[in-house]
Amino acid sequence: MSVLRKALTLLVGSTDDLSYLKMPKAGNRNLKSLTERELIQLESEIGRELFGPIPKGHRREFFNLDPHTWIWYEEYHDKDGRQRSTTTRYEVQEHGVLKAQEGARYSYIEGAELQNLLLAVRMYHERVMRDLYTREVDPTT
Amino acid sequence: MTEHTYHLPEQSTRFDSGDELHLHAASENLGQLEAARALVKRTEAVLQERKAEAERTPQAEIIRLGREITEARQSRQAA
Secondary structure, three states: OHHHHHHHHHHHHOOOOHHHHHHHHHHHHHHHOOOOHOOOOOOOOHOOOOOOOOOOOOOEEEEEEEEEEEEEEEEEEOOOEEEEEEEEEEEOOEEEEEEEEEOOOOEEEEEHHHHHHHHHHHHHHHHHHHHOOOOOOOOOO | OOOOOOOOOOOOOOOOHHHHHHHHHHHHHHHHHHHHHHHHHHHHHHHHHHHHHHHHHHHHHHHHHHHHHHHHHHHHOOO
């Protein structure tokens, strides 16, 4: 399964099964029985909150797919009421971070955008490791 | 790096011009050896610095954190 397909499946899921949209909070769940997809969705519940309040009518997801891939998904309605969505994939390579969006737009991010992504990843790591996987996080790293 | 040791001929008690030439050559070789050692040390220091620099890049840190998260997720699944 391609990375993008896997990401979209994680984001949108199957229309036959929408039960995953009604998951209770992490503290009430038996994490041992969760699948990779469910764990990523739980991570995204944390990830989506890292960038401040989500505007009404928006849906946002931000999650780590694998060591080299991060996904940002934003869904909203335009002024005509039509549903829009954007999926941004960050491919982390040794020599830079490639940002890929729909329409085959690719660019390496740099400057403030790269620093903001790094900051978001640090916060995501700290929150996910502490709240979801209950691991100690070294604040110096 | 190989150590080179230079010996004067054991049987010889005389110090003739031939010996002097050998000593001169040995001295030059030792000098080159020391210079090579210093060069290797400097090169190692530069490589270490470059490695540390590469590990400090944002992308290196993002990969490291992403790997830790992925491993935690996998170990949760395996538990």
